[in-house]
Amino acid sequence: MAYLNRNPSDVVLPVRIGLIGSGWMGAFHADSIARRVPGAVLAAIADPNAESAQALAQALGTAKVTANAEDILADSEIDAVVIASPARFHSSLIAQAAAAGKHVFCEKPAGQGLDELDAALAAVEEAGVHFQIGFNRRYADDFLAAKKDLAAGIAGTPQLLRSLTRDPGTGSIPNAARVPAWTIFLETLIHDFDTLNWFNEGAEPVQVYAVADALVEPSLRDQGFLDTAVVTIRYSNGAVAVAEANFSALYGYDIRGEVFGSKGMVQAGRATETAARRYTAEGLSADTPRLNVELFRQAYTDELVDFAGAVRARRDGVPSSSDFSLTPGAADARRALAMALACIESVKRGAPVAVNETAAV
Numbered sequence: 287m288a289y290l291n292r293n294p295s296d297v298v299l300p301v302r303i304g305l306i307g308s309g310w311m312g313a314f315h316a317d318s319i320a321r322r323v324p325g326a327v328l329a330a331i332a333d334p335n336a337e338s339a340q341a342l343a344q345a346l347g348t349a350k351v352t353a354n355a356e357d358i359l360a361d362s363e364i365d366a367v368v369i370a371s372p373a374r375f376h377s378s379l380i381a382q383a384a385a386a387g388k389h390v391f392c393e394k395p396a397g398q399g400l401d402e403l404d405a406a407l408a409a410v411e412e413a414g415v416h417f418q419i420g421f422n423r424r425y426a427d428d429f430l431a432a433k434k435d436l437a438a439g440i441a442g443t444p445q446l447l448r449s450l451t452r453d454p455g456t457g458s459i460p461n462a463a464r465v466p467a468w469t470i471f472l473e474t475l476i477h478d479f480d481t482l483n484w485f486n487e488g489a490e491p492v493q494v495y496a497v498a499d500a501l502v503e504p505s506l507r508d509q510g511f512l513d514t515a516v517v518t519i520r521y522s523n524g525a526v527a528v529a530e531a532n533f534s535a536l537y538g539y540d541i542r543g544e545v546f547g548s549k550g551m552v553q554a555g556r557a558t559e560t561a562a563r564r565y566t567a568e569g570l571s572a573d574t575p576r577l578n579v580e581l582f583r584q585a586y587t588d589e590l591v592d593f594a595g596a597v598r599a600r601r602d603g604v605p606s607s608s609d610f611s612l613t614p615g616a617a618d619a620r621r622a623l624a625m626a627l628a629c630i631e632s633v634k635r636g637a638p639v640a641v642n643e644t645a646a647v
Contacts, residue, residue: 301594301601302329304350304358304367304388306379308339311393312370314586319368319594320346322587326594332358355379359386366391366416366597368590373466373473374398380406384413389597391590393420394480395472395626396619400642403623407616416596418589419619421480424612425585425592429481429543432554433612436485442549444486447519447527449478449543454575455502455534462503462511470498470512470531471626478529478543479625480618482519485545489523491621495638496629502534517629538574539581 305316308331320328330350333339343351350361355371358364359382366389369379377397383390390410396419397403410417423429435441451474459465466472483491498515500507513533520526542555558572575581592613599605624642632639 298325298598298602300325300327301597302327302363302365303594304330304332304361304364306332306355306358306367306369307371307393308333308335308342309370312368313342315368315370315590316342316346316348318587318590320348323590323594325598326590329364330358330361355382359383359388365389365601366593368593369393377402377406380417381409384409384415384417387413387415389416389593389600391418391420391593392619394476394619395623397623398472400620400624400627400644403620407620410616416593416600417616417619418593418596419614419616419622420589421477421484421614421618421622422582422585422589423477423481423541423543424484424614425588426554426582427584428554428556430612432543432545432552433484435552436545437487440550441545441547441552444489444521444523444525444545444547446546447482447486447525447544449481449527449529450540451475451478451531452535452540453531453533454539455536457502457534457536459503459513459533462506462513463509465511467510468512468626468630470515470533471496471629472623474531474533475515475517475529475629476622476626478517478531479519479622480614481543482527482529483618483621483625484612484614485543486521486523486525486527489521489525491519491625491641492522493520493638493640494518494625494628494632496632498629498633502532512633515629517632519625540574541581 303319316328319326328348331339331343332352332355334353336353339351367383369392373395376392380390380392494517496517498512500511500513502513515531517529540557544553558574564571627644628639628641631644
């Protein structure tokens, strides 16, 4: 029996992705790409910690490992990059990747100042590559369901919005003194800012008032460490939103969102892992998630599925196979960063600050 010949145009080539940064989040993204993203291949890993990168590559069967991101950017076989390096390198790497013709997925924040981010996004636009920012909550089932309800007008005109992030903890924060300044706004609440912007689509954030303190680790207050924050946001459509964060929730990882409007209310998120409850002599109890990769495991995967589908569509000139129409892009990355920077300035001044009034930390 003779082999059947296939038309080369029928063969779908995998999207070859290079990972830059193999730390906690980078390693999880690497595992997702290698094992859970159809049609994608983890082609290479770059990290200055070559030993860490090599161990991850060996575990996932990746052949190419380097200490230099430039090697990945110069690799003609690689279609796209996932940037999971420390945040201070994000804008520079976005610009370099775009200049090299690589499509870009970047963990949040996409930069630490508006000027540097604007330069990076200009490089993306000039190169014509696809850009996506890692606002994973958009891909969580309950947040996506809430968004669909809001788009259908279930809640009517948004009037009050709320988003919260409470990281799991034990009442103290290991290595708190090493946490970069303003992390609570730039890397934690920035998720909440995107959620609120997404839920209140069509409106722009115009002003923020932020209050923050070190309530979990008060001994570090004088060093500028912040572990608790509440932000009030005014939007162009008159809606008022509140975003809050704390770095040590003893009961687990707690992420929620809410929109109250003229016709009703829509909520997303819950503190418990499942809807199951235990009723015993000790009282009522339920399991709670303890890690972001537990609570948002599917969302982290789906955002990369969306990314790979968009890259394939651009590379092959075919419609995207993704079911999503919610990809967080350049404008979303900039809007959320502008809010975070305004919050930092608000804490410094002890007063409300207009969004986009500040350009850098």
